[in-house]
Amino acid sequence: MELSIFDLSKHLGVVPDTIERWVRQGKLPVSKTGSNYRFRASELQKWASKHNISLNISDKKVPEKKNEAGIPLSHAVQNGGVYYDLLGEDVKSVLNASLERISKIPKDFKPDLLDRLMEREQALSTGIGNGIAIPHPRVPLGYLNEPLVAVCFLENPVDYQAMDQQPVKVLFLILCPDLKFHLHLLSALSFCLRDKSFVQFLNSCPDPGALIEKIDVLQNLNPL
Amino acid sequence: MNYKLLHIFRNTPFGRETFLQSLYFCKTIKAYPVVYIPKSDKFLMYFSNDAVQVDLDHSYLNSPETAKAHAEALFEEAGINPMFYEPKNFTASTLPDVSTNFDYLCCPRSVSDLSSKIGLGHIGPKVRRIIKHATFPVLISSPVFKSWTGISVFFGGSENAVKSLTLGLKIAMASGLPLNLYTLIEKNGEDYYREVVQKRNMESLVDKYVTKWHFYENEAFDTMLYEVPHDSLIVLGAYGHGIIKELLLGSKMEIIQSTVTNNLLIVGPNCTISLQ
Amino acid sequence: MQTIKNIYRAIYYRLFRLDDRLLLIVAGSLAGICSGLAAVALRLSLESVIEWLHPFRHYWWAFVLPAAGALLSSLYLEKVSKEGAGHGVPxxxxxxxRYGGLLxxxxxxSRLISSFLTISSGGSAGPEAPVVMSGSAIGSNIAKFLVLNDRQRITLVGCGTAGAISAIFNAPIAGLVFSIEVLLGEWKFVNIIPIAIAAVAGAQISQAIIPEQVLFNHQPFNTMAADILPCLCLAVLTAFTSVFFTKSLRKIGGFAKKSSLPLWSRAIIGGCLVGVIGIHMPLVLGEGYHFIQTMISGSFSMGLFLTFVAIFAKIFATAMTLGWGxxxxxxxxxxxxxxxxxVAFHKTLFFLLPSAGIASEGAYALLGMTGLISGVMQAPLTGIFLIVEITGGYETILPLILVSSISATMSHYIEPASFYLKDLIEKGQFMRPGTDARILSDLSLNEIIETNYTKVSENMVFRDFIEIIKLSQHNFFPVIEDETQIYKGIIQIRTIRKYALEPGMYDMVFLNQIMDTEVATASLEDDLQDVLDMMDLNNMDSIPVVENGRFVGMIQKTRILDLYRRELIMQTNI
Incomplete structure (x- = not known):
């Protein structure tokens, strides 16, 4: 395998100018063809081991940390599903009713998840005002395969101890296997909920297709 | 971009012409002239495989007290921020090292002979050595300041000619002036030259920027030189011939430079030119 | 034809280019031979001209001879070969x-000719530094011809030097040691072999042309345990003498530089003074090998007082010769x-303690030489091996080592920079491989700078800027003027954080109101050393680089550390 100056500069973490200087100073094994320098990987490897230099020419680099774009909100909503006319008169009962409807959660974990959601509600209400709440557990749920956001429209508004004291009509349940998805989804969701028309749109209990489409449009406006 | 041209200032009327040329060149291609006012009659330039000592003739040291003011006045006239180069390192106390980290260098045809002798004479041996080792193109100015409104590239199909074509394109892009290509057909036909360009993936650029590609038969060298517009900047490559070969065969560059009065931009064998 | 070419290329690349040991040995011995020839040529021509001029020494006008020589030599250097002044080793x-040995x-x-003119006419100087200069230039130019890289070129410069020194003294080990200890400053396996071979080649050339075996012949010395104490005293004395010598060389040279006299008149004045001293004390003229020989063989005739005077006369004459043109x-x-x-030390000792059972005067002359060489050059090994080799005797090796090391240590204590390095250290140009100064000078700002910054306009509203911050990974945002793109100042997230958290300000301010214009900036031409000093002074971790009023990028300390380490590994390991 042959490398160019540019390739090698990537592997050694320096700029091409530095490689050129090292070649001029005679510090790298190089073969020159015309006016181009070529480096042979095998020679470089030998040279590096002789001089105790860590050189990783193979492409097995530690994968760069991906930008935490993760999964788009609309996708997560699709995963989680949209549910209508949930019954219940207090926080616990509506949450329980919601969990019952979400099929992606394994049955055995539902009671535990309910406890965790309640724990979170008791610490600080997730009702963010305008009749909307975002219940979620504080720890990641390892048993889920992918993050999901379930949208639940309540039959009767419930007192949720929200910031603006308004009763809550819509729940966005965020359930994630990993914290980084959680943050991303939370921020994407709050971006959408800042949009007044979207809140009004929610009040009309739209059907799933329209809701997901609307979210899709909105999240594309989000620069993040 | 921050292209910089090194100009070695000579505080004489002749030097002024050269400097005006530098200023014009820089203004046209949007580069910055950096002026070095020599304080001793010699300096060293360290290239990657050679140390070239440039011995300046005495006129470079003329009336040092007015040199800076003269240079600044000319800068002001051209509306360019004056910039001066001060050598930081000295090989010996009277022998400063001049950095080679520039994008262009402006030279009169000779730096160590008296200006009266040169007119359109030979390119001095030092200038030649600088060209041979420099990693930047060298602007050889016409004896008297001459503005140019076009670019003529002499394209002979060699590696170096490709570099000069690249440089010509670069200057055409920066200045927006028309670019003409001149080729003297030696052994191969026209297609050969077009193929060379094609191989380097430069076709689209050539189509876009080159106004016309002129071809001449081998004998028509003088005609070609005559037909090159007098008010254009000539860009050409120089070869790293040994001195003996040059004495025996003569070099094209030598004929060109002693025949035409245009400003020459010479691309040496060690130049690296990229289109960025 | 094609196959021959291919075979040639294969051999060339297999043998020479990939593994350069053989190439360096071949080219190094060539450099050694050439520089050896140059050294021998200088030595022979000096000998013959000194012989030829000898009869004229007795005329009253003989004092103008050194002046004429110095004049010619300085005019030659200045006008014909247009070299800078100085003896060349620095x-x-x-x-x-700094430049990978490019000469x-x-x-x-040039130095061969000018020093030939100076020394043959009677100027008090030696032919060694000139042959070092020419030998190293020969090595460097061979490397240039073969298009070698810096490391190989430096080795060849060392080869040329070693060849020259070993040829002029017929002392191969001294050549090797001088070249590595003084010139290259790094003991590396890849250097030592070619340089040793070049040194031997140089010595062989010298032996082939000048058949004599050692420079100074002498009877075997008997040094005993009783000599140890006097040796220690002698070492201290030589250390002081060498410091005095170095200082007077610099003082008198500096005095000449300050005076506004033209070059030629300086050379004449200096030369005449040397000539006048020379008439009364011929010992100061020329390189003085003849007198060294008489001192070593014990037949030196001057008295104690005169010997002391001679020391100062020689020091003064040398300083006049070298400093004045x-x-x-x-x-x-x-x-x-x-x-x-x-000799003076021995005479004093003998005068005070006539019955002391110590070695002969010649042995002390030898020890004195070692002491001075090591003291002036601060290169103890060179001192030891040179004296051992030019006198051809190992019997004094113990006191030699003693005197040499003590003298070098003492003079290093008084004057930390040796004669050769003093100028370089003063200019901040003394950069041995692997030292901080060398690494900083090798790393240029171009290699460290990070350029992918988002430029923002000074007329941008703060709210828009907040949107940019959200998307960006950077902590610095250069602010530029709209039309001219000229750098106006920089915004650091650190300093605007409190405003960024205050939405009420978002529509109230423009960027030119919150940018920092006082931040020091660097330019691409600056040395890294200066930039680091600037950062330390202003307590910055990052510094913007501005060129022609345009923002180019930032220099960050974290990046410098990263590259500094790589560079250190590259310089010390390879």
Whole structure:
């Protein structure tokens, strides 16, 4: 395998100018063809081991940390599903009713998840005002395969101890296997909920297709 | 971009012409002239495989007290921020090292002979050595300041000619002036030259920027030189011939430079030119 | 034809280019031979001209001879070969440490001619520094011809030097040691072999042309345990003498530089003064090998007082010659002053304690030479091996080592920079491989700078800027003028954080109101050393680089550390 100056500069973490200087100073094994320098990987490897230099020419680099774009909100909503006319008169009962409807959660974990959601509600209400709440557990749920956001429209508004004291009509349940998805989804969701028309749109209990489409449009406006 | 041209200032009327040329060149291609006012009659330039000592003739040291003011006045006239180069390192106390980290260098045809002798004479041996080792193109100015409104590239199909074509394109892009290509057909036909360009993936650029590609038969060298517009900047490559070969065969560059009065931009064998 | 070419290429690349040991040995021995020839040529021509001029020494006008020589030599250097002044060794060290040993072709002969003119006419100087200069230039130009890289070129410069020193003294080990200890400053396996071979080649050339075996013949010395104490005293004495010698060289040279006299008149004045001293004390003239020989063989006739005077006369004459326009080295004067010091010491001792059972005067002359060489050059190994080799005897090795190391240590204590390095250290140009100064000078700002910054306009509203911050990974945002793109200032997230958290301000301010315009900036031409100093002074972790009023990028300390480490590994391991 042959490398160019540019390739090698990537592997050694320096700029091409530095490689050129090292070649001029005679510090790298190089073969020159015309006016181009070529480096042979095998020679470089030998040279590096002789001089105790860590050189990783193979492409097995530690994968760069991906930008935490993760999964788009609309996708997560699709995963989680949209549910209508949930019954219940207090926080616990509506949450329980919601969990019952979400099929992606394994049955055995539902009671535990309910406890965790309640724990979170008791610490600080997730009702963010305008009749909307975002219940979620504080720890990641390892048993889920992918993050999901379930949208639940309540039959009767419930007192949720929200910031603006308004009763809550819509729940966005965020359930994630990993914290980084959680943050991303939370921020994407709050971006959408800042949009007044979207809140009004929610009040009309739209059907799933329209809701997901609307979210899709909105999240594309989000620069993040 | 921050292209910089090194100009070695000579505080004489002749030097002024050269400097005006530098200023014009820089203004046209949007580069910055950096002026070095020599304080001793010699300096060293360290290239990657050679140390070239440039011995300046005495006129470079003329009336040092007015040199800076003269240079600044000319800068002001051209509306360019004056910039001066001060050598930081000295090989010996009277022998400063001049950095080679520039994008262009402006030279009169000779730096160590008296200006009266040169007119359109030979390119001095030092200038030649600088060209041979420099990693930047060298602007050889016409004896008297001459503005140019076009670019003529002499394209002979060699590696170096490709570099000069690249440089010509670069200057055409920066200045927006028309670019003409001149080729003297030696052994191969026209297609050969077009193929060379094609191989380097430069076709689209050539189509876009080159106004016309002129071809001449081998004998028509003088005609070609005559037909090159007098008010254009000539860009050409120089070869790293040994001195003996040059004495025996003569070099094209030598004929060109002693025949035409245009400003020459010479691309040496060690130049690296990229289109960025 | 094609196959031959291919075979040639295969051999060339397999043998030479990929593994350069063989190439370096071949080219190194060539450099050794050439520089050896140059050294021998200088030595022979000096000998014959000194012989030829000898009859004229007795005329009253003989004092103008050194003046004429110095005049010619300085005019030659200045007008014909247009070299800079100085004896050249610092120049070689400078070229080795900064430019990978690039030397001009003209250096390979110019110093030979100028020093020939100076020394043959009677100027007090030695031929060694000139041959070092020309030998190293020969090595460098061979490397240039073969298009070698810096590391190989430096080795060849060392080869040329070793060949020259070993040829002029017929002392191969001294050549090897001098070249590595003084010139290259790094003991590396890849260097030592070619340089050793070049040193041997140089010595062989010298032996083939000049058949004599050692420079100074002498009877075997008997040094005993009783000599140890006097040796220690002698070492201290030589250390002081060498410091005095170095200082007076610099003082008198500096005095000449300050005076507004033209070059030629300086050379004449200096030369005449040397000539006048020379008429009364012929010992100061020329390189003085003849007198060293008489001192070593014990037949030196001057009395104690005169010997002391001679030390100072020689020091003064050397300083006048070298500082005022002549050209040459300090090696031979060092040897002469050293042997004079040794003899004077021995005479004093003998005068005070007539019955002391110590070694002969010659042995002390020898020890004095070692002491002075090591003291002036601060290169103890060179001192030891040179004296051992030029006198051809190992019997004094113990006191030699003693004197050499003590003298070098003492003079290093008084004057930390040796004669060759003093100028370089003063200019901040002394850069041995692997030292901080070298790494900083090798790393240019171009290699460290990070350029992918988002430029923002000074007329941008703060709210828009907040949107940019959200998307960006950077902590710095250069602010530029709209039309001219000129750099106006910089915004650091650190300093605007409190405003960024205050939405009420978002529509109230423009960026030119919150940008920092006081931040120090660097330019691409600056040395890294200066930039680091600037950062330390202003307590910054990052500094913007501005060129022609345009923002180019930022220099960050974290990046510097990263590259500094790589560079250190590259310089010390390879």
């Amino acid at each position: 120049e070689v060290i400078y070229a080795v440490s 001009r072709l003209r250096s390979s002969y 002549g050209s040459g080295g300090i090696f031979a004067p060092c040897l002469l002053i050293g042997s004079l010091t040794g």
